[in-house]
Amino acid sequence: MFAASSACWAIHSRKHTDLHELNKNPVEGFSAGLIDDNDLYRWEVLIIGPPDTLYEGGVFKAHLTFPKDYPLRPPKMKFITEIWHPNVDKNGDVCISILHEPGEDKYGYEKPEERWLPIHTVETIMISVISMLADPNGDSPANVDAAKEWREDRNGEFKRKVARCVRKSQETAFE
Structure with missing residues (x-):
């Protein structure tokens, strides 16, 4: 029983430490906070387009x-x-290596060190997501349609759809 409660405390403490560090030393490009003050398991982040x-x-x-x-x-x-x-599916789920389960990739696409490691923090995740926005990975898309447009019509239809999303995000950012 003690080992299980110690593990829970360590997990709780790690999320609390991550949140405290982000509030103490904000990182340019995003902010983070709890969705509900009583639930350390669900956070809301605002990411500023790079x-x-x-x-x-x-x-x-x-x-x-x-x-x-x-x-x-x-x-x-x-x-x-x-x-x-390309790396965000149509439901909004983010698909990047740092958020994939640790260990070997059964498809052989990613190296274990590219996947999740316990040393990662919310800050390293957010830096990876900001980098993803700046430089999509078209070789491993979560949204095949966006990846195809990004490869074939980056300055046309892809750019128009992104611009629409940017405008909409500005209109709804603080709702």
Whole structure:
């Protein structure tokens, strides 16, 4: 019983430490907080579209949902604000290596060190997501249609859809 409660305390403490660090030393490009003050397992993040990208000026809201055994397993991230991106599926779920379960990739696409490791924090996740916005991975898309447009018509239809998402994100950012 003591080992289980110690493990729960360590997990609770890690999320609390991550949140405290982000509030004490904010990182440019995003902010994070609890959705409900009584639930450390569900966070809301606001991501500012990175400068010099198609997403510049956007304010994208997302939720991070932590598993009970965090940091041994990664949280799930889902955009609440509509976003058109090759590595975000049409439901808003983010698909990047850092959020994939630790260990070997059964498809052989990712190296274990590219996947989730317990040393990652909310800050490293958010930096990876901001990097993803700036430089999509078209080789491993979660949204095949967005990836196809990004490869074949980046400055046409893809750019128009992203611009629409940016405008919509600005209109709904603080609702």
